[in-house]
Amino acid sequence: MNKSLISIQDFSKDEILHILEVAKEFEKNRTSRILEGKVIACIFFEPSTRTRLSFETAVNRLGAKVIGFSDASNTSVSKGETLKDTIKMVSNYVDMIIMRHPLEGSSRYASEISSVPVVNAGDGANQHPSQTLLDLYSIMQTQGRLDGLTIDMVGDLKYGRTTHSLLQAMSLFNPEFVFTAPEELKMPGEYKDFLKDRGIKYSETTSLEEYLDVCDILYMTRVQQERFTDPMEYEKVKGVYRLHASMLSGVKENMKILHPLPRVSEIDQDVDDTPHAYYFKQAENGLYVRMAIISYLLGYR
Ligand code: CP
Numbered sequence: 024m025n026k027s028l029i030s031i032q033d034f035s036k037d038e039i040l041h042i043l044e045v046a047k048e049f050e051k052n053r054t055s056r057i058l059e060g061k062v063i064a065c066i067f068f069e070p071s072t073r074t075r076l077s078f079e080t081a082v083n084r085l086g087a088k089v090i091g092f093s094d095a096s097n098t099s100v101s102k103g104e105t106l107k108d109t110i111k112m113v114s115n116y117v118d119m120i121i122m123r124h125p126l127e128g129s130s131r132y133a134s135e136i137s138s139v140p141v142v143n144a145g146d147g148a149n150q151h152p153s154q155t156l157l158d159l160y161s162i163m164q165t166q167g168r169l170d171g172l173t174i175d176m177v178g179d180l181k182y183g184r185t186t187h188s189l190l191q192a193m194s195l196f197n198p199e200f201v202f203t204a205p206e207e208l209k210m211p212g213e214y215k216d217f218l219k220d221r222g223i224k225y226s227e228t229t230s231l232e233e234y235l236d237v238c239d240i241l242y243m244t245r246v247q248q249e250r251f252t253d254p255m256e257y258e259k260v261k262g263v264y265r266l267h268a269s270m271l272s273g274v275k276e277n278m279k280i281l282h283p284l285p286r287v288s289e290i291d292q293d294v295d296d297t298p299h300a301y302y303f304k305q306a307e308n309g310l311y312v313r314m315a316i317i318s319y320l321l322g323y324r
Contacts, residue, residue: 066109077309158192
């Protein structure tokens, strides 16, 4: 049976650590031909810069070929073709499907239809597991460990699929969490229950300053305009947090700032030149981690 990556919980702790080890090897040596002769589809029903381009680069660097689309309006979806039929067709052409879609659960559904492995490249506000693996890789690279860290997640914790996936993955490594969000964008109850069931500590605050000096990782996120049904609700919370370099004077020396990107206004550009900024290197790490994910799911590493 095919192994897909739909939720980060599809991977065991050992599998996660294996992916991080393989990614380290790909960072040292970016080119491989292990997937020569394979064809991989990147089908994106929602906009993306980093995820699509790093997956496509990963496919090319592994020696495979990539097909797909970045705008479903140019496909037969615009004529009314269902997701089911689209996946059935594409899976007949390729060895793997990498899919982003705005509907929560769409990737799991696709994996049940597809005859080849499916990688969830983001399904609505639900999960973004390849982002989580590159986040874990970035945490490991900067902190030298995953165990026993304090992670402060900031911003849109309600719709932020990257925070939901990261919370579940980090729960394997004895973390402590801080959730910094306005009332309207608090971490959903189901994720807090997930932590309670596992005895993992978390604190909640609306103040960005409150826990800055205790965290090892400050995980900033964008308020996601595209997830709001009411534009007035978005107006109320957009720009709620803005991190400036001047706010970082009391933080831990090795505290690193991560952000899945794109950013809007939540990290001022004056933070980019501080030793705490890691978000552009984090995005680069996506290439190595995605090479590792693809080769693992196809049985090559
Ligand atoms: N981090 C992330 O998913 O970025 P893109 O939306 O640009 O792919």
